[in-house]
Amino acid sequence: MPKMSAEERAERRRKQAELAEELKSTGALDEVFARIDAGEPLTGEGGVLGGMLKAALERGLEAELAEHVGCEKGAPDAADHPNSRNGYYAKTVTSEVGDIELAIPRDRAGTFTPMLVGKGQRRLDGVDGMIISLYAGGMTLRDISHHLASTVGVDVSHETISKVVDSIAEEVLAWQRRPLESLYPVIYLDAIVVKVKDGSHVVNKAAHIAIGVDMDGIRHVLGIWVQTHEGAKFWAQVCADLSNRGVRDVLIVCCDGLTGFPEAIEATWPLATVQTCVVHLIRAAMRFVSYTDRKAVAAALKPIYTAPGEDAALEALEAFEAGPWGTKYPAAARSFRAAWDRFIPFLAFPPELRRVIYTTNAIESLNYQLRKVTKNRGHFPNDAAVVKLLWLAICNIEDKRARDREKERGLPANERRASGRLIEGSVTTNWKAALGQLALVYPERIEPYL
Known part of the structure; x- marks a missing residue:
């Protein structure tokens, strides 16, 4: 359903109010009010609204049949028409106010196909x-x-x-196969763990979500893939999918040190830079640090990822290893050592660009919302069910936020409380400055798209 503007919403309220006042003033609703006052339910079995909906639908069906046979019910010239009415048949349809028992009219020739409540329609x-x-x-x-x-x-x-x-499976499939832009300067990749039935067992699988930032700095959910096997084979399939849908080049891919991903990137987009998410790296370093020491250890690690260059970062890492916290928690330093080759590309970029690729937080906030949706489920029957639910959840989250923003349209900025876009269609902060730096770092690859 298309989103309504504030003016359209106000006009709808006005018309509804006028209609309600007119119905009340004419006494048309007196019998309905009397039934409600007498304790009759509004919805469900025997509900007042169900009876009103039944009457409205049956009247509409009678009008459709009258147009089909060419005359009204009981018309004097009914016998002159080649087709005529032929009684009714019962049908139960499910509605928002309960089950409705309808009397569907039919014609003698058997050619009447109602549109209001179609053949085979049960809801x-x-x-x-x-x-x-x-x-x-x-x-x-x-x-x-x-x-x-x-x-x-x-x-x-x-x-x-x-x-x-x-x-809605076809709609999901069309979304997953839709054409993409030729160049995405930055792609973020992260995953949530879901339980999926595999034969007679339930196993943990990673549902990976890719977010692409286009040339205008607008984020888009590019696709959702459920990891069926580990390593390079899976990532080669993901990269091939993106390439087949039109992605010819990616400048920077920010991910969580995924096994086999750098090799798959290099095979599909040889010039792309694979960057380990710094926030994920910090979390890995803090994994074995006691809660009471975390704040101090985090402060001691900060000079590593805020260093002006690779040499300075290496000196900061060595200083951390030789210091009291590095001695107490050697695993923290080993986390940086293990990911060093995929961490250092980040250090070659200026501050404006570092802030864009610093973290996959752009989709971690989305993953947080999606985990709230998936946590109630024991497991999914198959991989397709995972993709379907996550796609629906993303649409649902964005629609809710859009409705909240629409309600506050016209209010002063300090009185608005609705959240902005979560991912799809959101604008990357300070994108113009970051794009300028990208044009300096990758001039021959980005200028054709400017």
Whole structure:
């Protein structure tokens, strides 16, 4: 559904208010109000809204049939028309206000195909939207079934909900295969761990999410891949996928020291720089540091990754190793030593560019939100289910934030509390300065796209 502007939303409120006042003033709602005051439910079995929806749908179906056969019900000239009415058949449809028992009219020739409630349709569109939204929010299929039954009195089976969710598989596939830009100056890569059924066992797999920063500094989710095997083979597949979708060059790839990834990058984009995420490196160094010492050890490590160049960083590392904290926690220094070759490219860049590639925090905030969605699930039935849920969750998160921002449109900046874009469509901070530095470092590769 397209997003509404503040003016459109205000106009909708005005029209709804006018209609409500008109209905109340004419007494059209007196009987409805009387039933509500008498204790009749609004939704669910026997609900007032269900009866109103039934009447509205059946009236619409009668109008469709009248147009199809060429005359109104009971018209004097009905016999002059080649086709005519032929009674009704019962049909139950699920709606947001409960199950509705409809009398569907039919014609004698059997050529009437209703559009309002199509043949084979068992749910009104709003129910499908509710199911997709609840699924994207992290509910399991059985949780959704229970939620619909307890809130709106709709009894939807586990199998039906599964079919509704599966109906978006083609849309997910189209998104995963969409064309991409020729050049992404920076790509961030990170992962969350999910449990996936593999035969008779449930195993941990890494769902990797790639975020690309385009020439305008705008971030995009490029794709989601579930790691089915370790190392270079998997990353060669990911890089080939991105290349086949149009990515001809990448300047910098920021990741978490993934095994086999540098080799796959060099095979696909030979000139790309693979940079270990500095924040991940610091976390690895702090893994064996006691909680009481972490603040002091972090301060002692800072001169390494804030050094003006590789030589100065090496001197800072050696000073840390010889100092009291390096002596007490030698594993912290070993973490930097082990990742040194993939850490030092970062030191060759000026401060404006360092701030852009310093960390994969751009997608760690997204991963935090996604973990909240996946934590309620015991496991996923297959890899495709993982990709589907994560894609839906990303869309759902961005839609919620967009609605919150729309509600605050027109308010002074100091009164706005809605969050900005999480990832998709967000603008990288200080991008213009970083792009200028990239043009200096990679002039022949970036200037054709400026």
